[in-house]
Amino acid sequence: MFRPVPVPALPPSTALADLATAGDDHAWLAGTTGVFTSRPSAPLVLSWTGTTWQHEPLPELPAPASLAGIAATAPDDVWAVGNTAGHPLVLHYDGTTWHTVTTPPITWAKAITAHHHDIHIVGTGRDTLHYDGTTWHLHHALNSTRENLTTLTTTDPHHTWAGGGGLAGAGPASYEYPVLVHWDGTRWTDHPGPRLARGHIARLAATTPDDIWLGHVRDTDGLHLHHWNGTRWTAVPSPDAPGRLSLHGIAAGWTWGVHATHNTFETRPTFHRRTGDTWTPVALPHDLDRTSAFHVGLTTTGTTTWAYLKTAAGVHVLRHTAA
Template sequence: MFRPVPVPVLPPSTALADLATAGEHHAWLAGTTGVFTSRPSAPLVLSWTGETWREERLPDLPAAASLSGVSATAPDDVWAVGNSAGRPLVLHYDGASWHTVTTPPLAWAKAVTAVGDTDVHIVGTGRDALHYDGARWHLRPALSSARENLQTVTASAPHDVWAGGGGLAGAGPATYEYPVLTHWDGHTWTDVTAPRLERGHVARLAAAAPDDVWLGHVRDTEGMRLHHWNGRDWTAVPGPGDTERLNVHGVAAGWTWGVRAGRRSFETRPAFHRWTGAGWTPVALPDDLARTSASHVGLATTGATTWAYLKTAAGVHVLRHTDP
């Protein structure tokens, strides 16, 4: 079962975006405060101290800003990305404090993945990707068409980075979205013909190893369709079954998350499922959260520890699941 842990009181205007872990005892949650208010939005990072979650002190920024992604390789190497004043906002934590990092321009930074302190990839809502090699940043096209854009990125090694998103085809009323996937081998981005996806876009990628990559593909309002890479082939993975209306929002290595609603209800209650090797099994939540409408649901896992987050009318909740 997921069990709640203490979280600082955050304003109702808080939006949660992404969660990252580094080992069993270190985790970071990124988001934004001041969303849909008259005040400028501001980036937010919470970190796990071993006993509670605390709000991190971030650099002062001259303009409104937001965070959309976070990645960590070690307790002293954490990256968070977002946007401020029309430019990418890149923050780095070195174990002592957070600093802003100057990069080449990138259209609306969406996601980041770090393999080490000398190997970081950032993608945004365009076809380009940023790569930090430990000395400098490089801006390279990762997709072949200007009508394609990236939304998600993951890596298991410096030579094994996946990024995905969608493109537009057709014109006028006949315009439709199609999924795109590309792979970095340490030198070049290459378009991948992969899994047999129809219309929609690749919304989520998660790599645990070169032969263990999970992909979430969205093509309608019914949530994600799931696929798995075993190092040779992509295979479709049946989604979790549910007696109610289940909408899967994300996938991690061996986990999914989303919300469910009754047949005659618009309330969206949080739902987390774990892969058994043959199918998905639901993971229980405390009764009060299992019955509560929730949004901003997410998850990250490492080793025996899995963290989950969600937002309800009562505020932000963070939960921990530990294997026996």
């Protein structure tokens, strides 16, 4: 069962974006405050101290900004990415202070992944950013300007995958197709994904090069799941859930999203854990599984899993520890 942990009071205008961990005792939650208000939006990072979540002091920025992703390799090496004034916003925590990091420009940064000192960032365009521990480099990962990348996962400096989608055709005959590329330590190349005719890849998660989870959106009912075992891709049935299930994400051994009963617009949070070949729902505390929620997310180390969700009562952060 998930158990709640204390969270500082956050304004109703807070939008949650991503979670990152560096071991079982260190975690960071990224988001944005001032969303859909007259105030300038501002990046938000909370960190887990071992007993509670606390605000991280971030650098002052000259323009409104938002965060879209966060990644950590160690307690003193945390990266967050977002956007400000039409440029990517990259923040780095060195164990003492958060700093802004200057990078080449890309179009609307969406996701970041990190392995030791090897960092990749993708955005809504064909260009990616790569930090090799010394210098930032701009790379073309895609051939078409009608393709873009929105999700990343990595296992080591020679195995990083990025997914997204492209647009084919024109007008009423246009359609979206999935895009999957692989970084081998030197360059990006097309990677053979599951046989998907339409839609886009919305989520990637990997533990090893032979254990990759992929979430594919082909219509409006959330993710469809696929798994790579090093030899072939296999479609994985979605968890059973009452009413209408809409999955938002997948991690190694976990899925998360919302479900709604028929003829309602109430979206209740749901988290499932992989047990053998089946998905098992994980209970939520304080009747949260009966409460309408959004901004649902999760990250896991394998033994410790953090989840977040937002309800009308505010932001909730939950912790699950494997027995």
